[in-house]
Amino acid sequence: MKRVEVVVVGAGAAGMAAAKGAAENGAHVLLLDNENWVGGILQQCIHNGFGVHRYKEELTGPEFAERLKKEIPSDVEVMTGSFVHKIFPEEKKLIVISRRGIEEIHYESMVFATGAREKTFQSLLIPGTRPVGIYTAGQAQRMINIDGYLPGKRALVLGSGDVGLIMARRMHLEGMEVIGVVERLPYPGGLRRNVKQCLEDFDIPLYLSHTVVRVEGFPRLEKVIVAKVDGKFSPIPGTEKELKVDTLVVSVGLVPVKKLLAKFVDVESGILVSNSGQTSVDSIFAAGNVTTIFDLVDYVANEGEKAGKNAALYAKGKFEGKRIPVKKGEGVKVLHPKWYDPSDPLSVYLRVSRPMERAVVRIGKYEIEAEDLTPAEMVHVEIEPPCEDEIVVSVTEV
Amino acid sequence: MKIAVIGGGIVGTLIARLLSFYEADVTLIEKENDVGWGVTKANSGIIHAGYDDEPGTLRASLVVPGNEAYTQLQKDLDFPFMRVGSHVLAFNESDLKTLEELYKRGEKNGIKGMKILDREEVLSMIPKVNPDVKASLYAPSAGIVIPWRVALSASDNFVMNGGKLALGERVVDIEVSGGRVRKVITDKNEYEADVVINASGLFADEIAKMAGAESVPIHPRKGEYILLDTQEYTNYVLFPTPSHGSKGMLVVPTLSENTLIGPNAVDLPPDKKGDVSTTESGLKEVHEGAKKLIPSIKLNKVLRTFAGLRPESPQRDFFIKESEKVWGFINVAAIRSPGLTAAPAIAEYVVEELLQQRLKINLQKKREYIKSIKSIQKVSRLSIEDWAELVRKDERYGNIICVCNRVTEGEIVEAVKRGARTLDSVKFRTGAMCGPCQAARCAMKIAKIISREAGIPIEEILLNADGSNIAVGKVRP
Numbered sequence: 001m002k003r004v005e006v007v008v009v010g011a012g013a014a015g016m017a018a019a020k021g022a023a024e025n026g027a028h029v030l031l032l033d034n035e036n037w038v039g040g041i042l043q044q045c046i047h048n049g050f051g052v053h054r055y056k057e058e059l060t061g062p063e064f065a066e067r068l069k070k071e072i073p074s075d076v077e078v079m080t081g082s083f084v085h086k087i088f089p090e091e092k093k094l095i096v097i098s099r100r101g102i103e104e105i106h107y108e109s110m111v112f113a114t115g116a117r118e119k120t121f122q123s124l125l126i127p128g129t130r131p132v133g134i135y136t137a138g139q140a141q142r143m144i145n146i147d148g149y150l151p152g153k154r155a156l157v158l159g160s161g162d163v164g165l166i167m168a169r170r171m172h173l174e175g176m177e178v179i180g181v182v183e184r185l186p187y188p189g190g191l192r193r194n195v196k197q198c199l200e201d202f203d204i205p206l207y208l209s210h211t212v213v214r215v216e217g218f219p220r221l222e223k224v225i226v227a228k229v230d231g232k233f234s235p236i237p238g239t240e241k242e243l244k245v246d247t248l249v250v251s252v253g254l255v256p257v258k259k260l261l262a263k264f265v266d267v268e269s270g271i272l273v274s275n276s277g278q279t280s281v282d283s284i285f286a287a288g289n290v291t292t293i294f295d296l297v298d299y300v301a302n303e304g305e306k307a308g309k310n311a312a313l314y315a316k317g318k319f320e321g322k323r324i325p326v327k328k329g330e331g332v333k334v335l336h337p338k339w340y341d342p343s344d345p346l347s348v349y350l351r352v353s354r355p356m357e358r359a360v361v362r363i364g365k366y367e368i369e370a371e372d373l374t375p376a377e378m379v380h381v382e383i384e385p386p387c388e389d390e391i392v393v394s395v396t397e398v
Numbered sequence: 399m400k401i402a403v404i405g406g407g408i409v410g411t412l413i414a415r416l417l418s419f420y421e422a423d424v425t426l427i428e429k430e431n432d433v434g435w436g437v438t439k440a441n442s443g444i445i446h447a448g449y450d451d452e453p454g455t456l457r458a459s460l461v462v463p464g465n466e467a468y469t470q471l472q473k474d475l476d477f478p479f480m481r482v483g484s485h486v487l488a489f490n491e492s493d494l495k496t497l498e499e500l501y502k503r504g505e506k507n508g509i510k511g512m513k514i515l516d517r518e519e520v521l522s523m524i525p526k527v528n529p530d531v532k533a534s535l536y537a538p539s540a541g542i543v544i545p546w547r548v549a550l551s552a553s554d555n556f557v558m559n560g561g562k563l564a565l566g567e568r569v570v571d572i573e574v575s576g577g578r579v580r581k582v583i584t585d586k587n588e589y590e591a592d593v594v595i596n597a598s599g600l601f602a603d604e605i606a607k608m609a610g611a612e613s614v615p616i617h618p619r620k621g622e623y624i625l626l627d628t629q630e631y632t633n634y635v636l637f638p639t640p641s642h643g644s645k646g647m648l649v650v651p652t653l654s655e656n657t658l659i660g661p662n663a664v665d666l667p668p669d670k671k672g673d674v675s676t677t678e679s680g681l682k683e684v685h686e687g688a689k690k691l692i693p694s695i696k697l698n699k700v701l702r703t704f705a706g707l708r709p710e711s712p713q714r715d716f717f718i719k720e721s722e723k724v725w726g727f728i729n730v731a732a733i734r735s736p737g738l739t740a741a742p743a744i745a746e747y748v749v750e751e752l753l754q755q756r757l758k759i760n761l762q763k764k765r766e767y768i769k770s771i772k773s774i775q776k777v778s779r780l781s782i783e784d785w786a787e788l789v790r791k792d793e794r795y796g797n798i799i800c801v802c803n804r805v806t807e808g809e810i811v812e813a814v815k816r817g818a819r820t821l822d823s824v825k826f827r828t829g830a831m832c833g834p835c836q837a838a839r840c841a842m843k844i845a846k847i848i849s850r851e852a853g854i855p856i857e858e859i860l861l862n863a864d865g866s867n868i869a870v871g872k873v874r875p
Binding site: 034081083085095097098099100101102117118120121122123124125127128129130131132135136138139142143144147148149150151152153174213214216218219220246255 | 624672674675676677678680681697700701702703704778782785786789790793794796797798801804834835836838839841842846856857860861862863864865866867868869870871872873874
């Protein structure tokens with residue numbers, strides 16, 4: 001049995017930053033991760049573009065992780081290769097499995113930072129065979145960048161999310177033939193800079209309003225049949241095209257990994273938190289992609305650091321969280337956080353429901369003009385509103 | 399006495415296991431790289447009570463004893479099995495009449511504990527059932543099982559008793575002379591045989607023809623399924639009232655805490671015995687069919703879809719018989735539904751009735767043989783104390799590899815020790831790779847463990863069949 005003030009579950013960007021935030025506020029911190037390293041998914045993201053907001057320079061994933069790791073005070077205890085098996089929020093304890101044995105950890109407060117996993121091809125109900133050669137983008141990324149193996153020779157990418165775009169370039173650079181990226185939306189799912197740097201610079205075609213309707217081949221993937229889709233994403237008959245590939249890399253979205261905690265705290269697609277990182281259970285904080293899917297790791301780290309700080313204050317009896325509802329108004333597809341706690345500035349992250357050229361973002365009584373909004377890129381606004389009963393956030397095209 | 403069993407499905411492996419208790423030289427030949435990858439792998443996984451089968455058929459005579467045999471078989475072979483009970487749901491007058499018929503037939507077949515429940519009783523047992531339900535035929539003896547685990551345990555038990563397992567070998571010919579079987583020839587080896595047991599599922603007609611023995615034509619009937627990552631809908635196996643001989647689309651709770659819906663039934667020509675692709679219309683039909691039983695079933699938690707093939711034959715009954723033309727050749731063919739349920743009884747019938755009684759083969763039980771085995775321990779189901787004790791003895795049981803289903807390195811190493819060489823072999827033995835991430839996070843880690851333990855380069859590790867190498871080469875060779 002071990003006693004700590006703040007336990008941080010997950011040592012990716014959010015968790016590392018939370019450990020830093022908690023330790024800098026005087027807490028005895030334990031940082032846990034299932035992998036044998038800290039840095040989480042950053043370690044396989046060897047491309048650059050990380051850290052522009054937080055560090056004002058462009059870093060690779062491993063560089064960002066290294067930078068963040070150096071910020072963690074040395075008295076933070078780090079346990080890698082450690083899997084959290086069960087959480088008992090009432091007793092404030094968790095069970096951790098590792099090669100060293102099974103340990104009970106007692107905490108005063110917790111920061112849950114388990115990140116997200118990828119949506120799978122298998123969950124999409126796309127008919128056909130079940131061959132080898134279909135990988136999620138992150139899986140292919142880890143295979144190539146960490147394990148050093150190539151999944152195939154000729155690839156198609158389904159989904160133009162950032163990981164999909166990055167992998168199209170990565171596979172191209174490693175000598176695979178990448179014949180295109182297929183996106184069912186009429187606009188790209190990833191950041192504009194990634195469309196430019198990963199596809200356009202390498203002449204990889206992007207097929208918007210297209211989807212995969214069937215896969216063929218066994219035991220290895222041989223063909224992917226794609227078709228144009230209408231406004232409801234239904235394939236348009238007669239537009240099918242057969243593409244001969246042995247690899248299909250799928251980047252169709254991320255899902256928060258929240259199962260361990262989901263039955264104890266309020267959740268929607270992710271774990272709901274206030275702008276202080278507090279969940280519906282006072283002693284439990286959460287940050288990063290387990291709360292909502294962020295587009296930039298900089299945001300993830302900043303939110304993690306804040307959650308860590310507040311978890312430390314909570315552990316010392318110096319934090320009293322408030323939860324003023326923050327509500328979705330028109331034009332908003334994704335909104336974070338769920339509640340406003342006036343002890344921190346209100347950092348609002350939102351995704352618009354459709355691309356808008358010029359718009360007004362309203363957060364309670366505040367109005368901000370914005371240009372060139374797309375669902376792929378989060379809008380981030382930080383304000384300090386007065387305490388009200390609720391805060392409605394909306395985006396109106398003008 | 400040299401015996402060759404062709405086909406490592408549930409029927410072939412259970413026959414081979416039973417034969418391994420006797421003084422005989424038994425070889426089990428399977429064309430895939432592991433047992434249980436054909437019909438056994440992709441079906442509803444139900445141990446039926448046995449009211450569907452007309453009294454007087456071989457099926458009816460084997461299904462109820464088969465169902466009963468699962469209690470002891472589970473103790474011996476240590477596979478996941480639970481008698482959760484089943485309901486046949488009736489929605490109109492004609493369905494009610496059918497329920498009565500099924501009940502009577504069930505009684506004739508010797509099923510115990512059946513009841514016809516009224517609407518209120520059904521609603522209280524299955525709160526999410528379609529409220530239009532009028533009644534159900536409840537059978538507490540129906541159960542759910544993980545079918546491939548039965549085949550794997552049976553095959554492991556067979557090997558422990560000295561049985562020879564020939565995986566990845568396709569039978570290409572059967573040598574017959576003087577009216578007797580002599581040899582089974584595969585694409586890799588030749589096996590002398592006094593008796594050949596044809597348990598080759600979809601291919602039973604082709605194998606029988608190689609020996610010049612009697613055969614029944616077999617064609618595949620495809621059934622598509624959708625596996626959902628939830629068990630919120632039902633704790634019982636749910637059937638619609640059957641019509642035109644088909645059991646219809648079911649809703650089944652699985653032992654991996656998922657829900658299986660399906661199957662549809664599409665007859666394919668005999669040359670499509672490898673077509674297990676899913677179709678858009680089929681998956682739609684499965685969802686619509688399941689919604690008739692549980693209207694709230696949504697497709698927002700899909701783990702995966704798959705299709706399986708059932709060996710259908712025009713005569714509908716099982717074709718389990720010694721050949722009258724070729725001495726020593728035994729057909730165990732046309733094992734359609736409820737073949738999984740009947741399998742343990744089929745194995746006994748083949749060994750005791752056909753081999754010993756009809757062919758008058760004097761089989762002597764070995765003085766010592768192993769009858770019960772332990773399957774790979776699912777450590778995440780242990781108590782914390784027991785798990786901790788295990789980690790103290792072997793730290794690999796503390797290393798979680800499949801985070802979705804909490805499978806440890808220790809379990810994967812054990813699977814490799816028991817012969818797993820492909821990712822699917824590890825999956826079917828340990829339950830790794832079947833969670834919500836569908837192996838995205840653990841496939842490569844498992845490949846590395848197989849590579850290390852079995853000394854196979856990563857590039858040569860297969861997902862399942864030959865040619866399914868998970869990597870085509872190194873990034874920088």
